[in-house]
Amino acid sequence: MTRPIRAAIDPSALRHNHAVARRHAGGARIWSVVKANAYGHGLLRVARALDGTADGFALIELEGAVVLREAGLRQPILMLEGFYSADELPLFARHRLTPTLHSLAQVEAFCSSSLPFTLPVYLKLNTGMNRLGLNEDELPAALARLANSKRVEAVTLMTHFADADGERGIAWQQENLSAMGRTAEHRLPLSVCNSAALLGHPGCGGDWVRPGIMLYGASPFPERQGAAALGLRAAMTLASEVIAVRDLEAGDRVGYGGLFTAERPMKIGVVACGYADGYPRSAPTGTPVQVCGRRSRTLGRVSMDKLCVDLTDLPQAEVGAKVLLWGGDAATGLSADEVAAAAGTISYELFCALAARVPVVEL
Ligand SMILES: *Cc1c(COP(=O)(O)O)cnc(C)c1O
Secondary structure: OOOOOEEEEOHHHHHHHHHHHHHHHOOOEEEEEOHHHHHOOOHHHHHHHHOOOOOEEEEOOHHHHHHHHHOOOOOOEEEOOOOOOHHHHHHHHHOOEEEEEOOHHHHHHHHOOOOOOOEEEEEEEOOOOOOOOEOHHHHHHHHHHHHOOOOEEEEEEEOOOOOOOOOOOOHHHHHHHHHHHHHOOOOOOEEOOOHHHHHHOOOOOOOEEOOOHHHHOOOOOOOOOOOOOOOOOOOEEEEEEEEEEEEEOOOOEEOHHHOEEOOOOEEEEEEOOOHHHOOOOOOOOOOEEEEOOEEEEEEOOOOOOOEEEEOOOOOOOOOOOEEEEEEOOOOOOEOHHHHHHHOOOOHHHHHHOOOOOOOEEEO
């Protein structure tokens, strides 16, 4: 007997969502963003699912990139934060990894390497996010240094949108980018779009796009448009079972802190899923769940290994009843976006938090 919680990953949903990205990309090539263990879906599993269609993979973790190469994946690999120390450059060279260079110090460390490699690079520009990237006044020096270096095979300019899903949109950053581009001597290829820009700003342009969350079947702007309306399919389904059923009388309180109080006689179920599985502890009473295919709600505080659900209107639900925490298909499932919204977070965080102790099965 094993604990009944499972995360099921659907490779056909990943491929479907990649095809949706392809339709929106307008001929641009696609970096499939697989950082953070492919948003919790399993790096190699996702890379293998997309191997036949992916133009390239983008991630943060050098160890992950090596895993992809050792598994035989041959596509270009973009390292979204580049390298943290020049000591990593031999691995970049051995595995042909494309670094993002986001500071003059990185540009210098790369160009002055005495190793005999040549690699393509991404030069990241700060157009208003104010996290990583060169400012306008640093760009001429960076381009000059790259142009004079034997280490550089090709340069692509990259930027990241701060508010592609929000009020400020992307036009202001695109203007900053083209202003910076004008100071650049050559017309260099561009990579600008994340999922929100790709889905929300048709024709936002560039030579390579960088969708992440949409590949996993969640919406980058769930309050505006849900995943199903965007034609996306959930790649992860988190499910468990009821492991105990009990009756409450009016006035009984549930769980740590007794945060939920029954106002009438109730039937509740205890589900084998808690925050140590990755379910958000911030999910309050009323967060949607499905039991036996019927919509219900959580009750009280999520604890480390368990949460409680309302079975009052589900007389058929007994120990062993199937519980869907998120995922499944659009018509009969429960979207991670909806669960995330109830818990005051976003689907990205739910997926990435999936705990190592949860067995993962592939559909
Ligand atoms: C994570 C990331 C993306 C993907 O963003 P989504 O919102 O998941 O589509 C794209 N570009 C960069 C630089 C990133 O770090």
